[in-house]
Amino acid sequence: MAYSDKVIDHYNNPRNVGTLDKSSGQVGTGLVGAPECGDVMRLQIKVNPETQVIEDAKFKTFGCGSAIASSSLATEWVKGRTVDDALTIKNTDIVKELALPPVKIHCSVLAEDAIRAAIGDWKKKQGVTAPAAVEAVKG
Amino acid sequence: MSTTAVATNSNGNAQASVKLPIYMDNHATTPVDPRVLEAMLPYFTGRFGNAASRNHQFGWEAEQAVENAREQIAKLVGATSKEIIFTSGATESDNLAIKGVAEMYKEKGNHIITAATEHKAVLDTCKRLEKYGYRVTYLPVGADGLVNLDDLRRAIDDKTILVTIMYANNEIGVIQPIAEIGKLCHEKGVLFHSDAVQAIGKVPVNVIKDNIDLMSITAHKIYGPKGVGALYVRRKSPRVQITAQIDGGGHERGMRSGTLNVPGIVGLGKACALAMEEMPEESKRLAFLRDRLKSKLEQNLDEIHINGTMEHRLPGNLNMSFVYVEGESLLMGINDIAVSSGSACTSATLEPSYVLKALGLGDDVAHSSIRFGIGRFNTEAEVDYVADKIIDTVKKLRELSPLYEMVKEGIDLKKIQWATEGH
Numbered sequence: 001m002a003y004s005d006k007v008i009d010h011y012n013n014p015r016n017v018g019t020l021d022k023s024s025g026q027v028g029t030g031l032v033g034a035p036e037c038g039d040v041m042r043l044q045i046k047v048n049p050e051t052q053v054i055e056d057a058k059f060k061t062f063g064c065g066s067a068i069a070s071s072s073l074a075t076e077w078v079k080g081r082t083v084d085d086a087l088t089i090k091n092t093d094i095v096k097e098l099a100l101p102p103v104k105i106h107c108s109v110l111a112e113d114a115i116r117a118a119i120g121d122w123k124k125k126q127g128v129t130a131p132a133a134v135e136a137v138k139g
Numbered sequence: 140m141s142t143t144a145v146a147t148n149s150n151g152n153a154q155a156s157v158k159l160p161i162y163m164d165n166h167a168t169t170p171v172d173p174r175v176l177e178a179m180l181p182y183f184t185g186r187f188g189n190a191a192s193r194n195h196q197f198g199w200e201a202e203q204a205v206e207n208a209r210e211q212i213a214k215l216v217g218a219t220s221k222e223i224i225f226t227s228g229a230t231e232s233d234n235l236a237i238k239g240v241a242e243m244y245k246e247k248g249n250h251i252i253t254a255a256t257e258h259k260a261v262l263d264t265c266k267r268l269e270k271y272g273y274r275v276t277y278l279p280v281g282a283d284g285l286v287n288l289d290d291l292r293r294a295i296d297d298k299t300i301l302v303t304i305m306y307a308n309n310e311i312g313v314i315q316p317i318a319e320i321g322k323l324c325h326e327k328g329v330l331f332h333s334d335a336v337q338a339i340g341k342v343p344v345n346v347i348k349d350n351i352d353l354m355s356i357t358a359h360k361i362y363g364p365k366g367v368g369a370l371y372v373r374r375k376s377p378r379v380q381i382t383a384q385i386d387g388g389g390h391e392r393g394m395r396s397g398t399l400n401v402p403g404i405v406g407l408g409k410a411c412a413l414a415m416e417e418m419p420e421e422s423k424r425l426a427f428l429r430d431r432l433k434s435k436l437e438q439n440l441d442e443i444h445i446n447g448t449m450e451h452r453l454p455g456n457l458n459m460s461f462v463y464v465e466g467e468s469l470l471m472g473i474n475d476i477a478v479s480s481g482s483a484c485t486s487a488t489l490e491p492s493y494v495l496k497a498l499g500l501g502d503d504v505a506h507s508s509i510r511f512g513i514g515r516f517n518t519e520a521e522v523d524y525v526a527d528k529i530i531d532t533v534k535k536l537r538e539l540s541p542l543y544e545m546v547k548e549g550i551d552l553k554k555i556q557w558a559t560e561g562h
């Protein structure tokens with residue numbers, strides 16, 4: 001299969017590879033997929049509690065080149081956005097940006113799931129440590 | 140698209156140069172040996188006759204060439220030339236053997252036994268016969284990839300007419316206990332077919348010693364052309380009969396009609412003759428290269444898994460899982476090397492290899508698998524280049540792998556609640 005130049009670029013130079021401290025109250029971790037399915041993505045965000053802006057994002061992915069590229073792109077896109085704004089990122093945007101073929105759409109779905117799971121985890125933490133903040137997010 | 144590169148050893152010193160891309164997928168197909176091509180060429184133009192033309196020199200010449208090839212093939216496998224039927228390849232040979240026996244012996248019984256790891260040409264043929272009322276037993280294999288003789292003995296009943304078990308597997312290269320399987324079949328009065336596509340010319344195959352009644356052969360896996368093959372059909376003790384599946388002019392003693400592919404057949408014959416001459420040396424060289432690749436990978440990478448037994452295996456085959464690295468992403472990183480993977484991501488169906496699953500491996504191990512098929516034209520420098528490139532790419536991808544990180548931290552992946560709906 002031929003890969004688009006953008007997929008190849010992300011594969012060769014993945015952005016934001018790494019690990020954030022998952023025990024930190026500022027960090028949200030999303031772990032999606034399953035080893036049996038051949039794809040597991042972990043996406044982590046670090047959120048500024050004052051501004052709700054995602055200041056840092058890291059990923060690690062077990063999966064095909066398109067899955068690696070989708071998650072690498074997702075970290076680039078969430079950085080600098082507020083949590084709510086990041087939730088508007090759709091897998092179809094990733095498909096378009098990376099020119100993924102139909103068989104690789106589920107790799108982009110996984111990246112969207114990973115963003116949602118990371119934000120969900122972060123929100124849960126705010127619920128425990130600062131209930132008021134959750135209200136603010138909801139409102 | 141071809142370039143050259145210099146292979147470096149682990150100290151970074153340049154060794155012999157290699158030409159890129161490197162082809163190391165010789166279970167899929169092989170290039171035509173130049174000596175085979177040379178033998179074939181006259182039969183396209185000057186000696187173009189129809190081997191069935193009985194009354195002129197063009198026909199006689201073609202027939203002579205076909206009979207010569209029949210001899211060459213028979214000799215390689217311990218058969219007589221009358222027992223060789225030409226076909227368009229092993230898919231047809233498998234179909235002809237299985238459907239031909241099923242139809243011919245349907246009064247005797249309707250039960251066929253095969254194994255879970257057979258090639259699709261066998262499995263899908265059996266599936267079709269199931270639709271027509273035949274009963275098929277698919278024997279499991281062990282983690283070594285081999286069928287168990289006791290399982291086979293128990294599966295044979297008074298309705299069994301055919302056992303079809305491949306000689307060597309096309310993915311994991313394991314060699315089945317063919318002679319024992321054949322002996323058991325003969326004791327029970329059941330015919331034995333073997334798809335020997337991957338074994339012929341690579342390891343000694345002898346239809347008498349191996350107790351084989353029908354055997355599929357194809358040219359393109361032994362440095363011959365694509366689209367030509369043969370079926371061995373035993374003529375005595377027992378005399379095997381099959382019902383033709385292609386009707387027409389009654390060629391090949393009525394078993395397979397159609398004008399013979401004379402240049403292709405000449406190529407198949409020549410390929411067998413070369414294999415006969417060179418197999419003893421070649422198999423040693425291939426085993427040396429394979430073992431070199433294996434030990435380099437083992438020395439430089441942890442968490443790798445060899446799929447199937449090493450003890451009974453084709454000399455040029457290595458099937459390895461680089462656990463926590465997904466196969467397609469690995470292939471992407473080694474895109475100047477042609478190998479294949481059992482990962483779901485590389486298949487159109489997004490299903491991992493059924494052969495690896497039959498070994499009882501988790502899907503995650505199948506997703507990480509790479510099949511290396513080392514062949515006649517691979518060199519030591521190529522093997523070194525491939526080993527280095529795999530090592531670098533696996534290391535890089537493991538830096539990216541959340542699973543590898545988790546395992547290194549001592550987390551048991553089996554205890555994690557994965558969301559496995561979806562795919």
Ligand SMILES: Cc1ncc(COP(=O)(O)O)c(C=O)c1O
Pocket residue numbers: 166167227228229230231258260305307308309334336337357358366368
């Ligand atoms: C074990 C086995 N059987 C059958 C075949 C099919 O052979 P052919 O391509 O000649 O139809 C192959 C190769 O693809 C094979 O590896």
Ligand code: FES
Pocket residue numbers: 037038039062063064065066067103104106107483484
């Ligand atoms: S991770 Fe399997 S196709 Fe992308």
